Amino acid sequence: MAARTNEYEQPIGVDLSGWTARERPARVSIEGTRCRIEPIDVERHAADLFDAYNQATDGSDWTYLTVGPFADPESYRVYLAKVAASTDPLHYAVVDRATGKAVGTFSLMRIDPANGVIEVGNVVFSPLLKRTAISTEAQYLLMRYAFDELGYRRYEWKCDSLNAPSRQTALRLGFQYEGIFRQAIVYKERSRDTAWFAIIDQDWPGVKRAFETWLDAGNFDAEGNQRESLAGLREAQARG
Template sequence: MPKMNDYGQPIGASVPGWSPVALPTAQRVEGRYCALEHLDADRHADDLYVAYAAAPDDRDWTYLPYGPFADPESYRVWATAAARSADPRHYAVIDQATGRALGTLSLMRQDPANGVIEVGNVVFSRSLQRTPISTEAQYLAMRHVFDDLGYRRYEWKCDSLNAPSCRAAERLGFTYEGIFRQAVVYKGRNRDTAWFALIDRDWPGVRDAFERWLDPANFDAEGNQRQALAVPER
């Protein structure tokens, strides 16, 4: 039953001791397979363009508001502007084995007063997709948001027609919350936005599931997973 105020009205649960949290910073976030580094065009743009250009087609850009990029120079222009942004705060995903940047993601729509933040602009190259690095990169962003910065709510939003993104959100432990109709116009077309979120009380169980999955013992000699990522049902 909800708490009632003196007028007999239901009100939300108290959040004792709450105070605004910190904004994401440019600090490097370390993992076993990868690290997240603040995007820097001079250090990362060339690697990222090469990684993206290796794809046989441009389908990875369909649901993004930018891209594809015709040449390294046009990507560098985008990366230079993105690196200057504090919101979104863009990060390059660095392969620990090679030191090369293979993808990007961002922490965006930052609301430190309410402890709400969104992960977005996820652009993972084909060499990064479906690898332990891609899963760990998402885990590192979550861990940074919840454990380092103290946020209460972590959001994932995507075009409702982007089935791979919706499946990824659910695999990673986000809860589907519904569709905002006609939320965005991008690339000259409508976007109905699917909303997903992970909240702080869900995070400990999700974190444990990620850590079990990322354990080297979960992978065979060829790097194939032994057990799938299994976040707790809620």
């Protein structure tokens, strides 16, 4: 497609003359097949979450987060009360529908309604959630909320550039790598180069189709193993 030009013959971006600011995300519950996303509630979630995080054998899950690990239930409860009161980031719990227990949290953050940009962050998934179909469904549900219900144009993922598992997860979920912001953050008495990833609205239909195909019960065998990978499904769709 040829670039648009203005009256001075300078190239300019896509016309968005009909664009309006988006709504901010709300404290809503989102139902899925395997999980439910719901606003953080200290009384309902604190004990379950602390127990879920304690399934880990060490504190390495907290290395690339600005908080944690937490030594006792009370210190975690104090932290959770703070995040429950926050509006940006807006934190949600991931509840396993099979057990009714919260097994992880994440948030929508750096919320920019005027430009339709939003980030998923503060992803703290316990060992009960990691590498499960529930974790993938949770990410899909929040992404779908941002794109389909709120109408955002850009959905971001950022992490410490040294956090290889987070970078791999972003790519698996369909985010595109956009580069490194050097010395972007100071946290836990160290410097962080930040890796940026994003999905934009024109990517979303294909990403969504792959999620829905992957999450379908027919994609799993009797032992719960995937038949096709999420990345493989996207590649197959791209080939037509």
